[in-house]
Amino acid sequence: MSAALKTDYLTINMGPQHPSTHGVIRFIIKTDGEIIHECDPDIGYLHRGIEKLAESVSWQGFVPFTDRVDYVCAMNANLSYSMAVEKLMGLEIPQRAEYIRVIVSELNRISSHAIAIGAANMDMGAFTPFVHLLREREHINDLLEMICGARLTYNYICIGGVNYDLPPGFKEKTLEFLDHFEVVVEQINRLISYNQIFIKRFANVAVVPPEMAMQYNLVGPNLRGSGVKFDVRVAEPYSIYPELDFDVPVGEGYEGTLGDCYDRYLVRVKEIRESIKIIRQCLQRIPGGEHKAVVKNVIKPPKGHIYFRTETPRGDTGYFIYSDGKTSPNRLKIRTGSFTAMSIIPEIAKGVFIADLVAIIGSLDVVAPELDR
Amino acid sequence: MESILLGLGLEEATAQILGAILKALIVLLFFVTVGGVLTWVERRLSGFMQSRLGPNRVGPQGFLQWIADGVKLVFKEDLVPDGADRVLFRLAPYFCLIGVFCTLVVLPWGSGIIIADLNVGLFYFISITSLVVIGVLMAGWSSNNKWSLLGGMRAAAQIVSYEIPVGLGLLVPILISGTLSMQGIMASQGWLPWDWMLFKSPFTVLSFFIFFVGSLAEANRIPFDLPEAESELVSGYCTEYTGFRYAVFFLSEWANLFVVGALTTVVYLGGGNLPGMISGLWVVSLLVFFLKTGLVVFLIIWIRWTLPRFRIDQLMKLSWKYLLPAAFLAFFGQALWMLLTWKLPLVQLAMAVLIFLTFLVLLYLFIKRVSVNIKEQKTSVNSPLPAEAGK
Amino acid sequence: MNTIGIYELLKEKTNVVASFQEVEGPTPSIYVRSDFLLEAMRFLKEDEELKFEILMNQTAFHETEDSKLFWHLYFDAPKDQDESHSHEELRLFWHLYSYTHYHRVVIESSIPIGNPVIDSVTSIWKGADWLERETYDLLGIQFEGHPDLRRIMMPEDWEGYPLRKDYVNPTAYQSIDNTPSEITRSFQPKGK
Numbered sequence: 001m002s003a004a005l006k007t008d009y010l011t012i013n014m015g016p017q018h019p020s021t022h023g024v025i026r027f028i029i030k031t032d033g034e035i036i037h038e039c040d041p042d043i044g045y046l047h048r049g050i051e052k053l054a055e056s057v058s059w060q061g062f063v064p065f066t067d068r069v070d071y072v073c074a075m076n077a078n079l080s081y082s083m084a085v086e087k088l089m090g091l092e093i094p095q096r097a098e099y100i101r102v103i104v105s106e107l108n109r110i111s112s113h114a115i116a117i118g119a120a121n122m123d124m125g126a127f128t129p130f131v132h133l134l135r136e137r138e139h140i141n142d143l144l145e146m147i148c149g150a151r152l153t154y155n156y157i158c159i160g161g162v163n164y165d166l167p168p169g170f171k172e173k174t175l176e177f178l179d180h181f182e183v184v185v186e187q188i189n190r191l192i193s194y195n196q197i198f199i200k201r202f203a204n205v206a207v208v209p210p211e212m213a214m215q216y217n218l219v220g221p222n223l224r225g226s227g228v229k230f231d232v233r234v235a236e237p238y239s240i241y242p243e244l245d246f247d248v249p250v251g252e253g254y255e256g257t258l259g260d261c262y263d264r265y266l267v268r269v270k271e272i273r274e275s276i277k278i279i280r281q282c283l284q285r286i287p288g289g290e291h292k293a294v295v296k297n298v299i300k301p302p303k304g305h306i307y308f309r310t311e312t313p314r315g316d317t318g319y320f321i322y323s324d325g326k327t328s329p330n331r332l333k334i335r336t337g338s339f340t341a342m343s344i345i346p347e348i349a350k351g352v353f354i355a356d357l358v359a360i361i362g363s364l365d366v367v368a369p370e371l372d373r
Numbered sequence: 374m375e376s377i378l379l380g381l382g383l384e385e386a387t388a389q390i391l392g393a394i395l396k397a398l399i400v401l402l403f404f405v406t407v408g409g410v411l412t413w414v415e416r417r418l419s420g421f422m423q424s425r426l427g428p429n430r431v432g433p434q435g436f437l438q439w440i441a442d443g444v445k446l447v448f449k450e451d452l453v454p455d456g457a458d459r460v461l462f463r464l465a466p467y468f469c470l471i472g473v474f475c476t477l478v479v480l481p482w483g484s485g486i487i488i489a490d491l492n493v494g495l496f497y498f499i500s501i502t503s504l505v506v507i508g509v510l511m512a513g514w515s516s517n518n519k520w521s522l523l524g525g526m527r528a529a530a531q532i533v534s535y536e537i538p539v540g541l542g543l544l545v546p547i548l549i550s551g552t553l554s555m556q557g558i559m560a561s562q563g564w565l566p567w568d569w570m571l572f573k574s575p576f577t578v579l580s581f582f583i584f585f586v587g588s589l590a591e592a593n594r595i596p597f598d599l600p601e602a603e604s605e606l607v608s609g610y611c612t613e614y615t616g617f618r619y620a621v622f623f624l625s626e627w628a629n630l631f632v633v634g635a636l637t638t639v640v641y642l643g644g645g646n647l648p649g650m651i652s653g654l655w656v657v658s659l660l661v662f663f664l665k666t667g668l669v670v671f672l673i674i675w676i677r678w679t680l681p682r683f684r685i686d687q688l689m690k691l692s693w694k695y696l697l698p699a700a701f702l703a704f705f706g707q708a709l710w711m712l713l714t715w716k717l718p719l720v721q722l723a724m725a726v727l728i729f730l731t732f733l734v735l736l737y738l739f740i741k742r743v744s745v746n747i748k749e750q751k752t753s754v755n756s757p758l759p760a761e762a763g764k
Numbered sequence: 765m766n767t768i769g770i771y772e773l774l775k776e777k778t779n780v781v782a783s784f785q786e787v788e789g790p791t792p793s794i795y796v797r798s799d800f801l802l803e804a805m806r807f808l809k810e811d812e813e814l815k816f817e818i819l820m821n822q823t824a825f826h827e828t829e830d831s832k833l834f835w836h837l838y839f840d841a842p843k844d845q846d847e848s849h850s851h852e853e854l855r856l857f858w859h860l861y862s863y864t865h866y867h868r869v870v871i872e873s874s875i876p877i878g879n880p881v882i883d884s885v886t887s888i889w890k891g892a893d894w895l896e897r898e899t900y901d902l903l904g905i906q907f908e909g910h911p912d913l914r915r916i917m918m919p920e921d922w923e924g925y926p927l928r929k930d931y932v933n934p935t936a937y938q939s940i941d942n943t944p945s946e947i948t949r950s951f952q953p954k955g956k
Contacts, residue, residue, distance in 0.1 A: 010519060012519045012520070018607060019603050019604050019607060020604040034523070034527075034685055043916060043917070044915075044916060044917040044919075047917040047918065049926065051902070051927065052926055052927060087790055088790060090790070121681065122604060124681035124682060125595055125596065125602060125604065125680075125681045125682025126680060126681035126682075127678065128419075128422055128423050128678050128679060131423035131424070132423065132424065135424055184750070187746060187749065187750065190746075191679070192681065195681060197680055197681050197683060198681045200683075200684075200687055201682075201684055214817045214818055215817075215890040215891060216890050216891040217818050217819055217820065217889070217891035228863060230863055235866055236866075236868075304790060304791065305791055305870075306791050307791065307820070307821055307857070307859045307870065309820070318821050318859070320857065320859070322825055330825065331823075331825035331826075331927070335820065335821040335823075339894065339895075339898075340891055340894070342894070343891060343894035347890075353684055353685060353686065354605055354606075355599075355605050355682075355684045355685065356684070358604055358605050372917060
């Protein structure tokens, strides 16, 4: 009987247009019924050649491009690039600008994590938390619109500081939002994070032990979900983070094995609370003064190379810049969190269900434009 | 119906045939309307739950949205994918339609209002809904799409698995009422809540739970909507369908929602039973029936927009490892309970009232918790700026 | 540990041909000759005092004559003694980090553009897999020992390596016309 029946793996093309791939990513999966035997991610559908473009635009002119590298947390991308160039130039920026930068990037971190959590919920079939979190993100977008007039790609943080000072009333509005949002986070937790079906779907799925996470260089919440207590804001402090008081949440195997999807998910939830804490402190301490250092229109950083990384919602985003002392970078490479997170998928998506692959993508919080650049 | 036709001076055979056709027409129209209206209800309700509006442009409160959608779908091109099994592909939606449509024959809308009071009503109901599986499987297989195939296979496995606990769970009401006829089951209950099948004993509560969960699974609703899990299988078995055939799938899905609600009402919630003094008023009976059905449908919609989805192995585990033993437990427990309290109707009544009161207490606690949540949610976030407030 | 300490340790414990690059820029680095790369990397990862478990980043760029920065410093790289050697080369960077000791180091190396072959470090860090694929895709560096060296960003039938300085934009891809329009050309500098 078994000799007569030839069984074969079913090769399925998941993507590039698929509801749960969070953008244009393609997975070529070989399945045995519902169980994935092999998964090969195919990326590059959103490759826009930003690194090539960087070689022909001015140093300041590249800031809007960083918005497009990761549009879910554009402020953090702005910050990474601006700080890398400032380090290269040895530029000092005013204290007020540092505070504003931290406030906006933490606000953006909240909105990015809200999307990550909501999308993970939606992949699991719970649509309502996603919409609720989008509503909260709207409030953050309103706040950021007050600051810079844009809602998605801000181009707000620039080399030497920030483009505009805080508008009047921003502090009050932000505090009001934080009061509101703290409650909402707990409600979302009660609605979905502590839901037994949700926990069953996420716990013990796609376990990434700490050693594997280091081998593949997972970064940010994904790394901390595996129990490695590492945060660039603490380990390699930049800006005003050393003065602030906040915790680094790590995965502890909350509902199962250490480093499973649920750990990664819950680390994000906890990071939202930490971000709220940081913003409150910053709003309290923000000094007066200039919001931007004096920077020439045409800058020529000295010859040299730098690899600078900051903590963005999807892990640390590193900017490698090689300057040959001209008006545009000679080489610029962006190492993003999604890229390394994606490279681990072939390893962990073996012997799991198709539905689990969706959970893995959701818990790793992959954003396609950041992946391909 | 026949008597009216006879009164018009028609022969008896003609009247029978004409009456049957008229009844079928009424049911068909009702089916389409109910399916359509429920799509609107679900969309508005989900909008309310997700703090957005939902369709509100066509007609008052967007009520006519379902007609607009239907018209749009009917005018769309009817595509058959290349390499599909054309016959099966075209046939599949109608199996789903018929499977749901035929159940309406035995639904008692109120005391005495039923199209055909078959003496095997409940049995007929369970067996005819199995036709839906065949339709879904045909759709999944014939589409020549791997996602559809997976969806169809999931549907077959799921619906067949959940039919067993549902059937066993329904044995408990049958045990109590002693009949398979829908009217008989309804008549065995009273209009007071503790006369309802649901509250009669702890085992009926268990049986209700099994039946309700199983029905959700058979109706492919979240948390059991794996056959069309949009984030996993794109759209499952109906990925390749367009236009009218897609509309038929959706119509049967929402009509199935109504059917589940109606069956729950009839079997567990007392149907359209009225107090003795107004028992003749069939309009009131119909209204009571629709009110209860509406509540159950609301509950199902509420669950859908709250819970995430199971995974296929968890789904199977739930059915075979938990629901099936629980169904056996309910059946034997109820049999034992009936034997023990055979001569003691007062104990039975006391137990029913006790369960009902427990239910009320739980409901009160739930409402209290929800009201606290709503109050917390109302923390203001959009107060005007200090500068604007002065204007 | 800072870069100079790491360099001295590397020199002391292994016989890797390396040099310390101290420049006016913010980042000092260690230059390792390409044929000693694997040995140096393995040492950096496994030495108890160093423990570089993480390959943060791997990248490269195409260095032309005019962008040459400090090639004169590669004193013990044999090819530099060869006067006829073209100074166009591909420079590679590895950024390493240690979660045990919280220190970082930049390793760099260079290979001639005519023969862009270097050892792959995937056997040391699995995360190097995709990073090296990207470098191969965009700069055409062949990593020897890489398990699956395919293009990652660009389509598989793409010709040329976009991030090389001598790369010319193709005028067509799979019969899709890509010649710049009149307006685009008017913005381009003369002579290009």
